[in-house]
Amino acid sequence: MQKYTAKGLSNLAGVSVRTLHYYDKIGLLKPAIRTEAKYRLYGGNELLRLQQILFFKELDFPLKEILKIINDPEFDLIKALESHEQALILKQKKISKMLDTIEKTMLNLKEKKMITDDELYNGFTKKEVSKNRKETIEKYGAEALEKSEAYLKKLTKEQFEALKNEQKEIFKTLFKISNQAPDSKEVQLEVARHYNNIRKFWGTVGTKNTQWKDYKGLGELYIADERFTIIDGKAQPDFAIFLSKAMTYFANSQLK
Amino acid sequence: MQKYTAKGLSNLAGVSVRTLHYYDKIGLLKPAIRTEAKYRLYGGNELLRLQQILFFKELDFPLKEILKIINDPEFDLIKALESHEQALILKQKKISKMLDTIEKTMLNLKEKKMITDDELYNGFTKKEVSKNRKETIEKYGAEALEKSEAYLKKLTKEQFEALKNEQKEIFKTLFKISNQAPDSKEVQLEVARHYNNIRKFWGTVGTKNTQWKDYKGLGELYIADERFTIIDGKAQPDFAIFLSKAMTYFANSQLK
DNA sequence: ATTTGACTCTAACCTTACGTCATACCATAA
DNA sequence: TTATGGTATGACGTAAGGTTAGAGTCAAAT
Numbered sequence: 001m002q003k004y005t006a007k008g009l010s011n012l013a014g015v016s017v018r019t020l021h022y023y024d025k026i027g028l029l030k031p032a033i034r035t036e037a038k039y040r041l042y043g044g045n046e047l048l049r050l051q052q053i054l055f056f057k058e059l060d061f062p063l064k065e066i067l068k069i070i071n072d073p074e075f076d077l078i079k080a081l082e083s084h085e086q087a088l089i090l091k092q093k094k095i096s097k098m099l100d101t102i103e104k105t106m107l108n109l110k111e112k113k114m115i116t117d118d119e120l121y122n123g124f125t126k127k128e129v130s131k132n133r134k135e136t137i138e139k140y141g142a143e144a145l146e147k148s149e150a151y152l153k154k155l156t157k158e159q160f161e162a163l164k165n166e167q168k169e170i171f172k173t174l175f176k177i178s179n180q181a182p183d184s185k186e187v188q189l190e191v192a193r194h195y196n197n198i199r200k201f202w203g204t205v206g207t208k209n210t211q212w213k214d215y216k217g218l219g220e221l222y223i224a225d226e227r228f229t230i231i232d233g234k235a236q237p238d239f240a241i242f243l244s245k246a247m248t249y250f251a252n253s254q255l256k
Numbered sequence: 257m258q259k260y261t262a263k264g265l266s267n268l269a270g271v272s273v274r275t276l277h278y279y280d281k282i283g284l285l286k287p288a289i290r291t292e293a294k295y296r297l298y299g300g301n302e303l304l305r306l307q308q309i310l311f312f313k314e315l316d317f318p319l320k321e322i323l324k325i326i327n328d329p330e331f332d333l334i335k336a337l338e339s340h341e342q343a344l345i346l347k348q349k350k351i352s353k354m355l356d357t358i359e360k361t362m363l364n365l366k367e368k369k370m371i372t373d374d375e376l377y378n379g380f381t382k383k384e385v386s387k388n389r390k391e392t393i394e395k396y397g398a399e400a401l402e403k404s405e406a407y408l409k410k411l412t413k414e415q416f417e418a419l420k421n422e423q424k425e426i427f428k429t430l431f432k433i434s435n436q437a438p439d440s441k442e443v444q445l446e447v448a449r450h451y452n453n454i455r456k457f458w459g460t461v462g463t464k465n466t467q468w469k470d471y472k473g474l475g476e477l478y479i480a481d482e483r484f485t486i487i488d489g490k491a492q493p494d495f496a497i498f499l500s501k502a503m504t505y506f507a508n509s510q511l512k
Numbered sequence: 513a514t515t516t517g518a519c520t521c522t523a524a525c526c527t528t529a530c531g532t533c534a535t536a537c538c539a540t541a542a
Numbered sequence: 543t544t545a546t547g548g549t550a551t552g553a554c555g556t557a558a559g560g561t562t563a564g565a566g567t568c569a570a571a572t
């Protein structure tokens with residue numbers, strides 16, 4: 001009868017040598033003999049037994065169960081298969097539910113979702129857009145703009161509208177006192193209100209640390225996209241810069 | 257803001273306290289504060305964060321993945337959901353395959369399958385059957401008979417027919433030399449042939465040890481069921497006893 | 513005869529997501 | 543004041559092996 005070394009059997013059956021060691025240890029598949037040097041040697045019977053093991057393993061039976069099944073001929077195979085079948089059906093149902101949930105979640109996200117590039121810059125001509133981008137890049141670097149846009153695209157439309165509309169009042173108040181220093185007490189107080197107002201859109205996503213970074217990024221976004229700082233119908237780029245400075249100061253002061 | 261103690265949050269969210277400890281340790285959910293006595297206290301934010309965690313956990317995301325998702329707002333949630341969806345679909349397909357295989361296996365087993373009590377004793381009148389059983393019990397004990405019958409019922413029809421028919425020749429040879437001692441060399445040689453012949457029906461099921469036990473059980477079966485030892489049309493109960501002895505001797509000698 | 517290179521052995525630690533003690537500390541009500 | 547019950551840390555256990563590490567073995571090539 002032919003003998004297989006560990007590697008040999010491993011190659012034949014497509015399992016790792018470690019697996020054979022393990023099966024040996026737990027008594028699932030002992031080698032036919034051990035050489036003088038303790039080498040495992042398997043014969044044809046062991047190959048067949050291994051194939052049986054792999055059959056049940058394919059069906060996701062735990063090894064302990066497999067051990068029972070092939071060691072104990074008294075074992076009621078049909079019953080085992082039936083109960084295993086039930087378990088698998090349950091698993092399948094659970095997965096179906098999860099798939100449903102994922103489907104719904106994605107639909108939700110996609111529906112309320114992501115502003116397209118077009119939407120992002122609607123109301124501007126392409127020329128204006130590229131000019132705006134160019135200027136922003138010159139002043140703040142390409143990275144800052146990229147981060148701003150990436151952030152913006154992650155907002156839902158809902159959040160985008162909220163950003164544009166819900167804070168008009170705070171912005172008006174801030175605009176009025178924008179002759180003061182960005183780090184003055186009065187300005188900072190109003191910025192704090194702005195922060196609290198906006199924070200709810202982030203929910204609990206992100207650590208506090210990343211939220212401060214986001215908040216600074218939002219300031220840069222205000223500079224990059226004039227629509228946010230339209231006060232009484234007119235864009236106010238200087239105010240956007242003032243605002244960003246005030247926000248950055250606020251975030252930094254909160255960081256420690 | 258309201259505070260939750262470990263148990264409190266655990267009750268609210270339906271997770272164990274140990275889970276909270278664990279999430280704390282791996283940095284997935286830190287308590288808002290620790291009291292003087294190191295007690296964990298969670299706030300509303302932590303409750304929300306925990307609910308997010310549980311949402312993804314429900315979808316079978318590993319905790320590491322969840323950590324990334326809710327800590328890094330840059331993380332592409334949709335992509336993550338999509339790839340997870342694919343993984344789940346694959347899982348489902350795999351399970352479907354397994355269910356198929358199980359179905360087929362069970363069909364196979366049931367088709368070729370299990371001898372009914374009727375079949376087991378067809379050809380005998382009920383009286384003869386109960387007499388046979390009674391005698392066997394008297395001679396070998398109830399346990400031996402039960403084991404024999406249990407074994408027999410686990411055979412497929414195919415195997416049952418094989419047992420009845422395929423060994424006629426070996427039996428005839430053995431019958432001829434049944435005047436010798438059961439442990440004589442010549443008898444044992446023939447028994448070895450019988451063993452090798454029959455062993456193929458067991459395949460690789462069972463350890464060698466249990467196979468020897470089975471072989472002895474088979475000997476008792478021959479005594480209990482006269483159909484196996486019909487030589488040239490006549491039942492040979494004495495031969496059955498002789499045979500069983502020879503088989504037992506063979507099995508015992510092989511055991512060491 | 514020796515040196516490679518490919519294998520082999522055992523032992524031990526690592527992984528996931530906690531459950532389950534063990535031991536000691538803390539808080540509150542009767 | 544004690545009984546009761548919550549809390550903390552630490553350590554071990556789970557399933558099925560993966561992954562080194564250190565040491566021994568085998569056959570072929572030099």
